[in-house]
Amino acid sequence: MTGSLQHTSPKxxxxxxxxxxxxLKDLVLVVVxxxxxxxxxxxxxxxxxxxxxxxxxxxxxxxxxLQGGWLLVAPLAVAITRxxxxxxxxxxLAATIEFVFLGSPVGPTLLLSGxxxxxxxxxxxxxxxxxxxGISRYAISGFLGAFFIFWFTAxxxxxxxxxxxxxxxxxxxxxxxxxxxxxxxxxxRAIKATGVVDNYAIGRHR
Numbered sequence: 001m002t003g004s005l006q007h008t009s010p011k012x013x014x015x016x017x018x019x020x021x022x023x024l025k026d027l028v029l030v031v032v033x034x035x036x037x038x039x040x041x042x043x044x045x046x047x048x049x050x051x052x053x054x055x056x057x058x059x060x061x062x063x064x065x066l067q068g069g070w071l072l073v074a075p076l077a078v079a080i081t082r083x084x085x086x087x088x089x090x091x092x093l094a095a096t097i098e099f100v101f102l103g104s105p106v107g108p109t110l111l112l113s114g115x116x117x118x119x120x121x122x123x124x125x126x127x128x129x130x131x132x133x134g135i136s137r138y139a140i141s142g143f144l145g146a147f148f149i150f151w152f153t154a155x156x157x158x159x160x161x162x163x164x165x166x167x168x169x170x171x172x173x174x175x176x177x178x179x180x181x182x183x184x185x186x187x188x189r190a191i192k193a194t195g196v197v198d199n200y201a202i203g204r205h206r
Contacts, residue, residue, distance in 0.1 A: 017201060019084040019130040026081040029200065034090045037073035038097020044069045045098075061164075064171040068179025071145040074121035075138055075184040080191070082130040082201035091118030109156070113149055120148035121180065131205075135185045142181025146173045 015021055048066050052059035073094050074087030095114030124140040125133070150172045159165050188202075197203055 014204060017082070017204060019082055022081075022083050026083050026086070026200070029081060030077050030083075030086050030090050031093060033073050033077050034093025035097055037090070038094040038101070040072075041070055041094050042098050061168065061171060064168055065175055066179070067146050067149075067172050068142055068175035068177070068181070068183070070149075071117055071121050071142055071176055071180025072184050072187070074118045074145065075125070075141050075181070076188060076191070078122055078125045078130065079133055079184075079188045080197050080200050080202045082205075084126065084130065085122075087122030087125070088115060088118035091115070091121070113152065116148045116152055117145045121145035133188075135182065138185040138188075139177050139181040142176040142179070142184065143173050144176075145180050146176025 044066055048063050051066065052062040055062055071091075073090045077086040077090035091114040092111055093114075095110040099108060099110045121141045121144065123144055124137045128137060150169055154160060154165070154168075159168060162168075191197055192202055
């Protein structure tokens with residue numbers, strides 16, 4: 001008998017690759033990201049106030065130009081841990097830091113804002129079963145995060161009926177795509193290149 005049988009052993013799948021199987025390190029990382037970005041988001045509020053002054057009569061639009069910055073933590077948390085709900089949790093933690101420890105004037109309502117931003121930002125990755133992380137998906141993430149929060153803010157701020165409502169929406173969602181989506185994509189790539197997150201789900205997907 002010539003030749004030999006070749007046996008291939010099946011690839012063993014890490015059970016923690018499931019988006020529903022959290023490890024303690026995943027939770028710790030999301031908490032750390034939430035806390036760090038809580039301070040970053042507070043700094044963005046200060047930048048918003050400064051930009052509003054510089055823009056003069058058009059200062060009311062300043063928040064829309066910066067909106068994408070308040071969406072960054074969700075795609076980072078999702079991309080690194082690849083766990084369901086990580087984006088929502090990270091955004092809500094950042095919002096908690098903002099109003100509990102840094103005295104945001106918005107107050108507890110900020111938690112609902114964080115939830116909506118996290119939900120919109122995480123949705124495209126959830127649809128891709130937390131396996132698809134191309135730049136276009138990040139862009140959609142930024143768009144949806146901005147789109148979801150826009151309508152909630154429009155109700156709270158009384159924007160309906162304004163002639164510039166559509167302009168607000170365009171700037172708002174464009175900022176979401178650029179700052180909350182595309183910038184997040186490059187931040188994730190830069191973080192991954194350092195090797196500090198190799199021990200997370202992102203490190204097991206080359």
